[in-house]
Amino acid sequence: MAAELTAHQLIATHRPTLDQALETIRTRAYWSPHPEHPKAYGENGSLSLPEGKAAFDALLGSxxxxxxxxxxxxxxxxxxxxxxxxxxxxxxxxxxxxxxxxxxxxxxxxxxxxxxxxxxxxxxxxxxxxxxxxxxxxxxxxxxxxxxxxxxxxxxxxxxxxxxxxxxxxxxxxxxxxxxDWSKPQGKRDPLGLNxxxxxxxxxxxxxxxxxxxxxxxxxxxxxxxxxxxxxxxxxxxxxxxxxxxxxxxxxxxxxxxxxxxxxxxxxxxxxxxxxxxxxxxxxxxxxxxxxxxxxxxxxxxxxxxxxxxxxxxxxGVNTVVVDSTDNYKGMLANLAFSLSLYSGQMCTTPQNLLIPRDGITTDAGAKSYDDVVSDLAASVNGLLGDDARANGILGALVNPDVKARLEAASGLGEVALPSREISNPEFPGAVVRTPVIVKLDGAKPDAEAVYLNECFGPVSFAVAVDSSADAVELLRRTVRDKGAMTVGAYTTSDEVSGAVEETCLEECAQLSLNLTGGVYVNQTAAFSDFHGSGGNPAANAxxxxxxxxxxxxxxxxxxxxx
Amino acid sequence: MAAELTAHQLIATHRPTLDQALETIRTRAYWSPHPEHPKAYGENGSLSLPEGKAAFDALLGSxxxxxxxxxxxxxxxxxxxxxxxxxxxxxxxxxxxxxxxxxxxxxxxxxxxxxxxxxxxxxxxxxxxxxxxxxxxxxxxxxxxxxxxxxxxxxxxxxxxxxxxxxxxxxxxxxxxxxxDWSKPQGKRDPLGLNxxxxxxxxxxxxxxxxxxxxxxxxxxxxxxxxxxxxxxxxxxxxxxxxxxxxxxxxxxxxxxxxxxxxxxxxxxxxxxxxxxxxxxxxxxxxxxxxxxxxxxxxxxxxxxxxxxxxxxxxxGVNTVVVDSTDNYKGMLANLAFSLSLYSGQMCTTPQNLLIPRDGITTDAGAKSYDDVVSDLAASVNGLLGDDARANGILGALVNPDVKARLEAASGLGEVALPSREISNPEFPGAVVRTPVIVKLDGAKPDAEAVYLNECFGPVSFAVAVDSSADAVELLRRTVRDKGAMTVGAYTTSDEVSGAVEETCLEECAQLSLNLTGGVYVNQTAAFSDFHGSGGNPAANAxxxxxxxxxxxxxxxxxxxxx
Structure with missing residues (x-):
């Protein structure tokens, strides 16, 4: 067939984009040719928001x-x-x-x-x-x-x-x-040559x-x-x-x-x-x-x-966050609350186990006990999801009945620090929308370990009490080695603890986000810069x-x- | 321990060599930092020939x-x-x-x-x-x-x-x-930044x-x-x-x-x-x-x-050479004779099956029948290995008794076009030195196929009579696909045949040497330029x-x- 698009046209159109991508995978700086804002679409042949909706609607039932x-x-x-x-x-x-x-x-x-x-x-x-x-x-x-x-x-x-x-x-x-062209000298004789x-x-x-x-x-x-x-x-x-x-x-x-x-x-x-x-x-x-x-x-x-x-x-995999200490307690809580809530925890990168020393942590807001940290995080999640419209925009809907069943079973796994709540979606009454549950577990108890060392995919997190930050690091190591992890997070102001967590992630091959308190979350990775998974632990081979x-x-x- | 060699010293010494290697794997031109001639050694701290022999002798019995x-x-x-x-x-x-x-x-x-x-x-x-x-x-x-x-x-x-x-x-x-440093613009807000x-x-x-x-x-x-x-x-x-x-x-x-x-x-x-x-x-x-x-x-x-x-x-793997036609009959025979003889055919890259049309081939020396080609090749091998000293220098010794057993059994597999001959090695009377055997087989016969479609590692080659060059190409395809190949060779003056062989090698993923008549042999590959194996057929996964x-x-x- 006669091509409507020649190689020449394609190269003229797309080679600059490829070149920028080639450059960026080397620098790992920020770049994207694909706009993130819905309003950026609708011109130059792209569908606007209503046009996209109409195109989708036209597919239904066909x-x-x-x-x-x-x-x-x-x-x-x-x-x-x-x-x-x-x-x-x-x-x-x-x-x-x-x-x-x-x-x-x-x-x-x-x-x-x-x-x-x-x-x-x-x-x-x-x-x-x-x-x-x-x-x-x-x-x-x-x-x-x-x-x-x-x-x-x-x-x-x-x-x-x-x-x-x-x-x-x-x-x-x-x-x-x-x-x-390959030409191999042969002393005084003619060189050997190959094309x-x-x-x-x-x-x-x-x-x-x-x-x-x-x-x-x-x-x-x-x-x-x-x-x-x-x-x-x-x-x-x-x-x-x-x-x-x-x-x-x-x-x-x-x-x-x-x-x-x-x-x-x-x-x-x-x-x-x-x-x-x-x-x-x-x-x-x-x-x-x-x-x-x-x-x-x-x-x-x-x-x-x-x-x-x-x-x-x-x-x-089983994703872990080590909570050792922070100089931005509010930022840490807000960041974690969003990570647990986004898409109802249905990301392969969502943290599952929050490892918190049972004697508490030091923060810029003073010492916080294990119970303080867990209840403050629960309050932060509640604050984030207090408004139903905002909650719907963050949580989305549960993807399938299995997730719903796991969520409902979670409250039987330990003391519930944050119960899950039903949210109604006025636009889609059939949507199953739930806030995440946080369950307290004692990391030292074998029956608890059987719970938190398995992936519980969905809006379920475990606040695991550990003996110390050193204990947390050891549990992190065991979790990554045995169960795999797409992400690891850690909050610490201690060079010793951050060094131990980093070394563990290097040795067990897991991607680490340290002290995220702003608008970047452990569950998100950006193309051209962040690697998604490591390919070196059981969660993913690539x-x-x-x-x-x-x-x-x-x-x-x-x-x-x-x- | 205190390092005797610092990173600085190592870089000063070796970085230029690495840089040249990096350059050469991109150009695939000829290069080597390691001299091929025995006389190039013996100075600047390297062992001379007698020093190397003495060092080896000192290891014996220890x-x-x-x-x-x-x-x-x-x-x-x-x-x-x-x-x-x-x-x-x-x-x-x-x-x-x-x-x-x-x-x-x-x-x-x-x-x-x-x-x-x-x-x-x-x-x-x-x-x-x-x-x-x-x-x-x-x-x-x-x-x-x-x-x-x-x-x-x-x-x-x-x-x-x-x-x-x-x-x-x-x-x-x-x-x-x-x-x-990664910095993502956020419109009027501060950019998101990560180290x-x-x-x-x-x-x-x-x-x-x-x-x-x-x-x-x-x-x-x-x-x-x-x-x-x-x-x-x-x-x-x-x-x-x-x-x-x-x-x-x-x-x-x-x-x-x-x-x-x-x-x-x-x-x-x-x-x-x-x-x-x-x-x-x-x-x-x-x-x-x-x-x-x-x-x-x-x-x-x-x-x-x-x-x-x-x-x-x-x-x-089973390595094939398609013999269709040539404008350098003597060169082809000499090249093939050396390929079959080098290290007694004990290379994973040595040709095993020579596919020759039963109606013969065209050459610069006139038309040659299947029998002509096989007997001329046998004569070429005999000429190459006629002198015992030279034969010892090319053949080496059989590596183990299994190779010897296979060689001895080969004469029972078909009509022997070139019988194997014992060569004595005056320096090492215990060496088992044998010239290669060439056995004629009819490619169309199922019992012959059972022979030539299996690797017969050692100095054994099969002159396989095929119906046509097209038949040879199809047999080549089947051989590579089912048995794998480290190397493929072909001799042809026909664009159609070379095109068909090339396409087959591209589709079945085998490395092809075309019309080699000089001092480069199908069994040899050079680092930095040639790939050894393809990783895409059953002979090797890398x-x-x-x-x-x-x-x-x-x-x-x-x-x-x-x-």
Missing amino acids: RFDLDQPGTDDWTGAEVSPYGPELGITYPHPDIDTLLPAMRAGMRAWRDAGAEVRAMVCLEILSRISARTHEMAHAVMHTSGQAFMMAFQAGGPHAQDRGLEAVAYAYVEQSRTPDAA KRFTPVARGIALLIGCNTFPTWNGYPGLFASLATGNPVLVKPHPRAVLPLALTVRVAREALSDAGFDPNLVCLAAERPDEGIAKTLAVRPEIKIIDYTGSTAFGDWLEANARQAQVYTEKA ALCDGAFVANRFRVVEVRRDA | RFDLDQPGTDDWTGAEVSPYGPELGITYPHPDIDTLLPAMRAGMRAWRDAGAEVRAMVCLEILSRISARTHEMAHAVMHTSGQAFMMAFQAGGPHAQDRGLEAVAYAYVEQSRTPDAA KRFTPVARGIALLIGCNTFPTWNGYPGLFASLATGNPVLVKPHPRAVLPLALTVRVAREALSDAGFDPNLVCLAAERPDEGIAKTLAVRPEIKIIDYTGSTAFGDWLEANARQAQVYTEKA ALCDGAFVANRFRVVEVRRDA
Whole structure:
């Protein structure tokens, strides 16, 4: 087909953005090409807030056609955590037809080279960015995130992570030149000479297994890392969060096609209820790369069984905050309160265990007992969420009944320092909105340990009384080593304690946020600057995004001949 | 301890070499800091040929003490493929003592940073280089390589591959800065600010499982990649080829110690006869990285069972040369004859299957039938190896009785086009020296396929008659896909055939040498320029050396705090 977008046009449009991304992953300074403010959209072809809402509404109750080969059925049963059924059906694949069709475009995609692949990926991201307002609604009504978070995390922040992956993929592929002349001196004889050509080649079809809570943010790094390195990508969304990735696939297919490539390089595989299609796909010989975010059980299964593929997993962890001392007690409480409340604690980065010495801590507001700290934190959460409109904007809705069940069971696990409260959502009466619960536990008691050393995903935190800060550091070490952690936080004014926490995080390989008291929270990471996960503890075998995340998604083939 | 070598001294000495290596892995031009000629040694502290021989002789019949903790016994039963018993015993480890001792120096090694680690690695390589003549004898009398090859491949070429790995490791670790200031604008409010520090951290102890044929060449990439990224390295040599790696470990320990680091960052684990210590070590929780060269069976076992570790394997493959046509018939024959003969075909890169159309090929010397090509190649091998002294210098000795048995069985596999011949070695009467055998097989016959589609490691090649060059390309594809290949060669003057071979190698991920008729051979690769293996077919899951080979040997831990 005649490409509507030439390589020249794509490079003229997107190369400056790639260059800035390449620069920023080296400096780790702040940068993003994707605006965070809803009002920044609506011009230059991007959808405004009402246009995005209208586009989303138009999808409801319809068949989401992608014109994919091998569609044998239509499936979909998404229900918004805010109540409404989405009523959208998606193509269900006949795998034996779809997978070969996905391979057909690989050669042209390979021959395009790393730069053009990056440019097409940026074109996809730029088209997704233009539809951020539509995506915000799609993410909100599948993940249960509040609108503003769905807009930012599901839109610009996810796009940033995708762009970051493209940048890493481009760097990695361009480390080796396309060609080289090699001439080896042989003393008085003629030198030995070879002409060499080097070509990055794909591994095969990549499978992206999406998650319920952050379908785009957690999905884009793997999707774009694989695509930019030449691999077709089959997107298998979580059955409760299909729409955001279906929209993504549609945009990707259109952009690929407009740039003259086979749209089947990106396909969707929606599954029937309880079909478990991921398990079938994961062990297909055509699947050479898998990106997965979800439960430890299935992540472990993938690592053990999908042996024909490179497997990148983000699984469960137990995130800890060590509370030793602070020179900004109010700031610490406010920061922690927000971290526990944001999206009802349904982030893989939300702190779960707050380790507080049973003899209390020193602060700029005087000595505070363990009970003081816990009750002051509870009061801070209550203050933050006292207004229902504000609470709805921070908490969003519980993503599924499992989270609700865990929350309800939490009050039986120990003394409740902060009970969970129901919040009504006037706009969406069907939304299940709850404030977080904080449960007191004695860190020294084995039955308590059995509770706090397991991930309790959702708005549940444990205020764990420990013997000392040294004890807290040891418990931190054990938690990271045995259970994994996406994040670690610590509050301390002591160089000794901060040194011990840092050393523990370096040795056990966990990302540490120290003394955050302002507007940055332990659960948030910024693309181009912060690593999400470390890839070195049981919570995740990869970090977003580093060289290791991209380097093994392709191989380099050398063809050499006598000069 | 007071370091005899300061970081400043190390940087002054070795940084220019590292910089040149960094430059060369980008240009892929020819370069090496390690001289290939035996006469280049003997000054500036390096051992001359007689000094190297004397140093080797002094080791024979002695205990090779390394002053390692947890040595519970002494073991060793190396017999030179040239006849003599070496009579050297090495420390056998009490693993429960040795492994914790190896971890003790990790923190200081981490805190030294990527540059100083690289400098210490280069100091080790430079001390090994100075002892190249001693190493040449050690490699010769464990691998059976002829002296000149043991000198070059076991010395400078191995050191080049080690340096290459250090360069890749340094690049990878220095992609992220040590620190960054991050400032995010907040409209009219103050920007959000964070100070971030980034530290590359080791994964844990790395295990190097050495091979019999190329103990240093195949061992150094993993050893130096792991050490340069902060990991202690436990070296488990092949029981028939301990000495080259024991010498390496001794030099590494001395250099580490002189630079003020714990020598136990590099240790040796020699094993008792039939102990199978690699299997025990490979699944220890302290072992986080494994590098392995050897049989497919054990490589597959490692990949399946050492799940706590990153596993890098080079296993068996079936190397193919497609013979379609040539404009330099004599050059092709001479080049192939040398490739088949070098080190008695005991290279993982030696061609095994020569695919030749049964209707013959076109050449600058006229049309040649299948029989012509095979008999001319046989004559070329006979010419190359006609002189016994020269034959000994090319062939070396058979490395072990298994190779000899396979060679002897080969004559029963088909029509023998070139019988193997015994060569006597006047200097070492005990050496088993044999010229290669070439066996004719009909590619279309299933019983022949069962023969040529399995690796027959040693001086055995199959002249496989195929229906056409297109048939050859399809067989090449199937061979690489199903059996793996370290190398592919092709001779053709046809753009169509070269295009088909290239496309097959790109799709099946194999390294291709086209129309080599001069002094470069398909079985040889040069560090800094050629990739050894592709990591994308069943012969090996990693390539020497690329970003993927180093990127996952360490992780980056970020510590951030409010600015």
